[in-house]
Amino acid sequence: MFEMVQAASRSFYIQSPAKIGVMLGEDNEVSLLDSGSDKDAGRKVKKILDAQGWKLKAIFNTHAHADHIGGNRCLQPQTGCCIYSSGIECAFARDPLWEPAFLYGGNPPRYLRRKFLMAQESEVQPLEPEALSPDWKCIPLPGHAFDMAGFRTPDGAVCLADCLASEATLAKHQVAFLDVEDCLATLDKVKGLQAGDLRPRPRRCLPGHRAAGRAQHRQGARDSLPHRGHLRISSQLRADPEAPLRRLRPCHDLGVARARGQQGAILILLGLRTRTKAELRDNMLCWHR
Numbered sequence: 479m480f481e482m483v484q485a486a487s488r489s490f491y492i493q494s495p496a497k498i499g500v501m502l503g504e505d506n507e508v509s510l511l512d513s514g515s516d517k518d519a520g521r522k523v524k525k526i527l528d529a530q531g532w533k534l535k536a537i538f539n540t541h542a543h544a545d546h547i548g549g550n551r552c553l554q555p556q557t558g559c560c561i562y563s564s565g566i567e568c569a570f571a572r573d574p575l576w577e578p579a580f581l582y583g584g585n586p587p588r589y590l591r592r593k594f595l596m597a598q599e600s601e602v603q604p605l606e607p608e609a610l611s612p613d614w615k616c617i618p619l620p621g622h623a624f625d626m627a628g629f630r631t632p633d634g635a636v637c638l639a640d641c642l643a644s645e646a647t648l649a650k651h652q653v654a655f656l657d658v659e660d661c662l663a664t665l666d667k668v669k670g671l672q673a674g675d676l677r678p679r680p681r682r683c684l685p686g687h688r689a690a691g692r693a694q695h696r697q698g699a700r701d702s703l704p705h706r707g708h709l710r711i712s713s714q715l716r717a718d719p720e721a722p723l724r725r726l727r728p729c730h731d732l733g734v735a736r737a738r739g740q741q742g743a744i745l746i747l748l749g750l751r752t753r754t755k756a757e758l759r760d761n762m763l764c765w766h767r
């Protein structure tokens with residue numbers, strides 16, 4: 479963990495629980511794609527950059543989940559770097575209380591305000607086109623989060639954020655999506671990286687929670703979370719809408735908030751496709767068609 483690996487001529491990544499992209503620009507200035515999960519990650523990243531003699535100019539947060547923005551607070555005061563994130567991810571990253579509040583659906587209890595779900599605040603700006611080098615490309619990847627974005631650098635590295643996940647990540651966290659249909663559309667887009675609308679072929683794909691590789695987007699897109707998770711959970715929900723809650727391990731602090739989010743995403747999809755509706759009956763929330 480926390481070793482820097484070269485991905486393309488001027489692109490690197492730091493292997494950590496959520497990969498951190500390091501893109502070398504002119505005059506030894508670098509931009510990060512995400513910043514790690516907490517201040518310890520931030521410290522380790524700073525040490526790596528210092529060892530290379532590189533100055534941190536900007537952080538581009540792919541989305542506002544705590545494991546991707548947690549190093550912001552440590553790195554920004556030390557380096558004066560600018561931090562950018564796209565769309566509503568900017569608001570979530572600026573005020574990280576939104577994340578547990580959104581998932582929980584209310585004022586989140588203390589156990590949901592820990593670093594796994596809630597990063598520390600940082601000064602994040604909206605990602606406008608002029609913030610990016612003209613030869614970079616921002617790739618919208620919605621579904622896992624509202625406005626998740628990937629990035630393509632001129633040397634052919636493509637950061638895919640969390641639209642793909644490894645088998646180990648799937649086994650540990652099960653599914654993680656905000657909008658199933660957006661997730662599926664994003665996977666179609668990622669599969670097209672080689673032959674579709676994002677030519678030329680990437681030299682190296684960098685998913686946040688999956689091994690880096692040239693063809694990872696194709697393999698990952700076939701078996702990744704939304705396809706499998708959608709099929710499994712939507713069939714369960716047809717028979718038993720509370721099933722995801724019962725499958726959670728006891729005392730899994732984050733499980734309740736996460737399950738509510740997943741269940742909401744699936745129910746929205748079922749509502750769109752099968753006209754499933756939620757209704758209060760005798761003070762019980764019921765779903766019916």
Ligand SMILES: [Zn+2]
Pocket residue numbers: 541543622623640
């Ligand atoms: Zn994420």
